[in-house]
Amino acid sequence: MGLDHAATKPHEQLAAHLASKMEAVNTLIRARMASRHAPRIPQVTAHLVEAGGKRLRPMLTLAAADLCGYDGEYDVHLAATVEFIHTATLLHDDVVDESAQRRGRPTANLLWDNKSSVLVGDYLFARAFQLMVEPGSLRVLDILANASATIAEGEVLQLTAARDLATTEDIYLQVVRGKTAALFSAATEVGGVIADAPENQIKALFEYGDALGIAFQIVDDLLDYQGDAKATGKNVGDDFRERKLTLPVIKAIAAADTEERAFWKRVIEKGDQRDGDLEHAIGLLNTHGALDQTRQEALEWAARSKTALAALPEHPVRQMLLDLADYVVARVN
């Protein structure tokens, strides 16, 4: 933790440091989610955008640009772009997962319908695309186009790997890169590109975002088996009930004996879940050290993200980003 801000969380420090920029991002988001012809669009979007997320991804873009000395205005466009892509992804995810709640509120697909979530998601992708064209940087467009493809590919891979006990750690990593890390790394990378930073710094920003995103998702998946709902806002067992092959389960299955394998087959593959199964599953995760190993991997990715930042200049924001990496894994450490 930075000495000056021992009591403040790193994302709050970033938000304070970037306050005027973040205000500009929020103004731009509100302006661009409007629709002259279809009032359903801002209704659905506002439900999600105003739900009080931490705006971590746009903040990463602003932080990266600031860290590289950018003094223009297009970081705001790119930060809004990143948030729109994230929001569009959430809308489509909730349709695919048939979710009823997000951030403790009913999802858009429940409040309106799946159709609205699909089409408003498409609209937000298109709005993101318009925003990202405005800075006039082909390199930025290339990065965001590639990230979009990685995200979508990761989502499809997650869908086809779902409930498949043969899912490996490699496939898990591919899915996590798609669903989470690709947007983190694109967010930090475009911040460096728009600031015209040296190549080694741009590469370091990509690596920071990539590793931070992976750590973030692994922690999320770990909390699903050992979190405290009050502290983390996650309900233990959601992934289990949705029969997701996350890292702790993949590790436990790899170490399973015949009887345990039959258990995983029944609860994950066949979806035949009974009272006490979640507790039994958590027992198996502990028996094989799967939770500890998963925690260890999250810590390693966080450490990797911090190492990448060594290439960036001394700057208050650099310290906040280092602290952020610690904070992301602090929830499970």
Place this chain on the structure above:
Amino acid sequence: MGLDHAATKPHEQLAAHLASKMEAVNTLIRARMASRHAPRIPQVTAHLVEAGGKRLRPMLTLAAADLCGYDGEYDVHLAATVEFIHTATLLHDDVVDESAQRRGRPTANLLWDNKSSVLVGDYLFARAFQLMVEPGSLRVLDILANASATIAEGEVLQLTAARDLATTEDIYLQVVRGKTAALFSAATEVGGVIADAPENQIKALFEYGDALGIAFQIVDDLLDYQGDAKATGKNVGDDFRERKLTLPVIKAIAAADTEERAFWKRVIEKGDQRDGDLEHAIGLLNTHGALDQTRQEALEWAARSKTALAALPEHPVRQMLLDLADYVVARVN
């Protein structure tokens, strides 16, 4: 009709004239719909891409570039882009409309599931985005970003206007511009832009595509009330059963007396449809001349598209595009 090809349809003439380019487009589409990690993606995409559509939209891009003397290779990228956007839109449309058939075959949402259609659609948008960045033209990206937003906005507008008897002809036109004309006009416009054509020609290509797309959609909506399924591949009454406010119905409602209004309210707004209602509806459309007026509007838009082409140079492709405008409305004339 062109004198040399009196027996050939204009889109077939275009396909013959642009055969080697279209082959390159098909090769590029197949290459880019692949996915190293998620085999579900090419399966779903191939089902739609290989279904034997006319490839009208990519052909328009190639034709526009050819007409403006383009001799590079990026028209192929942009044509593939346009087809990917179209395919992605179809995948999402079928989820939103809960369709079971398209082009006489079961839809992807039926063969796989809605989830696959949503996510593979997103992947194709992302692939389209990658493709369109490659020519390195910010103006092309701007056009396609704006078209994407218009398409999505039109789709949401159609959703919220559905079953609403207050839908006006203005709203109908807005929806049609979104769901159909925006991609036609972007397809022709980017062909001119990539060829570095003079501004007045680029504007004319946009206007041609816009008017052609509107004529195309009005004809489609008209055939839904008076088509011959064998000749047109459309089933009479689909829009009626789905309670869509298309132009013929909007015109008939505007001219309805109290009793007729009650009928439309029952069948469209409330969805209470009984035996004989479709026939009664068609009777009302005829009584008020709604089908004739709709046909007249389609002809006017086709004429407008031909007028726009006056700004383009003499060229065999120009004649084919003129013929195409006639052909699009010939189905109802």
